[in-house]
Amino acid sequence: MALRADARENRERILTAAREAYALHGIDVPMATIARRAGVGVATLYRRFPTRTALVTEAFAEQLAHCVAALDDGLADPDPWRGFCSVVEQVCLMQASERGFTQAFLTQFPDHAGYAEERARAEEGLARLVRRAQEAGRLRRDFTVDDLTLVILANCGAAGVGPDASRRLVAYLLQSFRAPATAPLPPSVRLELDRIVAP
Amino acid sequence: MALRADARENRERILTAAREAYALHGIDVPMATIARRAGVGVATLYRRFPTRTALVTEAFAEQLAHCVAALDDGLADPDPWRGFCSVVEQVCLMQASERGFTQAFLTQFPDHAGYAEERARAEEGLARLVRRAQEAGRLRRDFTVDDLTLVILANCGAAGVGPDASRRLVAYLLQSFRAPATAPLPPSVRLELDRIVAP
DNA sequence: CGCCAAGTGGACGGTATCGTCCGCTTACCC
DNA sequence: GGGTAAGCGGACGATACCGTCCACTTGGCG
Incomplete structure (x- = not known):
């Protein structure tokens, strides 16, 4: 009621x-x-x-929806690599700016039955995102969907410092994910060890 | 007494x-x-x-000493790049295998006065490690010492899953740190989200 | 061996958070 | 405007952990 x-x-x-x-x-x-x-x-x-x-x-339903939307956008991008990057960047930025979101995300995503279906849909979408970028020859062939989770976890630590650290980490990672070549990075970040919240 | x-x-x-x-x-x-x-x-x-x-x-004094030794070893390596990699790999492996060490490391390193001097020595060593690898043309010029902390933090998340995840992340990162080129990765890791300990 | 200071363990009071219970208030329908 | 069920807040007992205090034990020296 x-x-x-x-x-x-x-x-x-x-x-x-x-x-x-x-x-x-x-x-x-x-x-x-x-x-x-x-x-x-x-x-x-x-x-x-x-x-x-x-x-x-x-509390984080809206943020989660934003992530799902980011995935749809990425898949809709005509350039598979750009789509791939934007998904990674957006999700990681969300982690870094909305403190606590990651913990929420990781803590409950496993069980919480109500979301099982949504989760399956997301996983399927991620798999497609990866495959698409690989078939376009822009994403290295040995990249796996699990590596995306690895990125999330890695970013979790960097996100504790702030969005700048997260951005730089993501830039590094995306460069190693790309089939060849490198590119300039965002500026270096002064890390304040004192201000890290236990992730 | x-x-x-x-x-x-x-x-x-x-x-x-x-x-x-x-x-x-x-x-x-x-x-x-x-x-x-x-x-x-x-x-x-x-x-x-x-x-x-x-x-x-x-409790973690021994592990910390091991890290310091790893740094010395890395600096002693005639190949600056190999020395750089081995330091990163060893420290990250330590994080991944000795659970809790990272938390210890990050929590107290900032203040704990007794270690101020040891810390300064470590920082100086890390700076030299980076400079040396850069001057050899093997480490990208826009890499900074702070990026090493970024690696530690990023690895913190991956370490919660296990050493395999950590190794793969480190391999990715080192490849993006290297001035050019890529190389094969360790095998993909199945991530068990359920078994992550709050880092 | 016998002394005693160093060492020990568990009980205890203090503090923080949890989650519920119950008597009071108030929005909303008629 | 009045009745009533939905909503409210704070007090309260339960639980967990902290860090100390004190009466008892024991290693090791003389």
Whole structure:
């Protein structure tokens, strides 16, 4: 049944607060902190989102949709290599700018039954993205779909530093993925070891 | 003053237990768990290692020394590029096989005053390693020392999966670091998303 | 052997987070 | 405008971990 107007607004406030809190303190931030930031009681939070993962899932639903859209865009690109690169870049940028998204992504993607079908679709799309770029002779033949996950994980570490570090890492990786040749990199990034959040 | 014989043995047992516990449960494992695994009381643990970081530091002192040695070896290699690669490979392999080491490394390296000098020496060595490889024309000119940290962080994510994933990532990265050309990769790795420990 | 300082273990109070319960408030339908 | 069910918030008991304190044990020297 539909939520009452005030409840619906509170729900949105909670989701926003959760994203902010995750960005600031990582995904293990106490539920009470999120509730306080949203200006609601903990009970309200727990009523809407019974488990921590439920909240995380909903909080990043939009970001996840953005990733799926990026994949579709990449597949639609007439240039298979450009499509491939843009998918990798966009997803990694998302990881780096929306702190906590990656943890959410990795934590729940395995099980969460509701998304099994969406996940299968995504995997199929990724496989096509890779095959297409390889058939065009732009992506090295020994690249596998699993390497995409490897990129996600690698980027996870770099994302903790900031989008610049992530961009540079991705640029390095894409160059090694390309069949031959190299190209200039984004500027070097000063790494502040102190400010890394435990990914 | 010197430790009593039984105390010395307990100390070793604690360090071993700590490494095991870190590998299994990550670096945030409760102190009591380590104590139990070592077969000692918590008081004993706290007396030897007053803070969590003190324990972590000592537990991985050997691994850290190994890294420093790897750097020296790399610098001693007559082939600057081979020396560069071996340092990167060895350090990353250490991260991947000794779970928890990276967290230790990153967590405390910034402050921990006692190691300031050792750290400075390491940084100087790394700078020389990079410069040497560049002057030999084997390492791209736009590579910076900070990129080495970037590699460490990127590897951190891959290391959570296992040494194979780490090796493949490092191979990719080293190829993009090299002034020109590519080479075959280690075999592809099946990534078990379920078994990733929060790095 | 006997002393005693070094060493030990577990109990304990303190703190943080969890998730639920219950009495009060309020949106919305009539 | 009034009734009612949906919604609310904060208090509360449970749980986990921390780090200390203290009464007991034991290695090793004289």
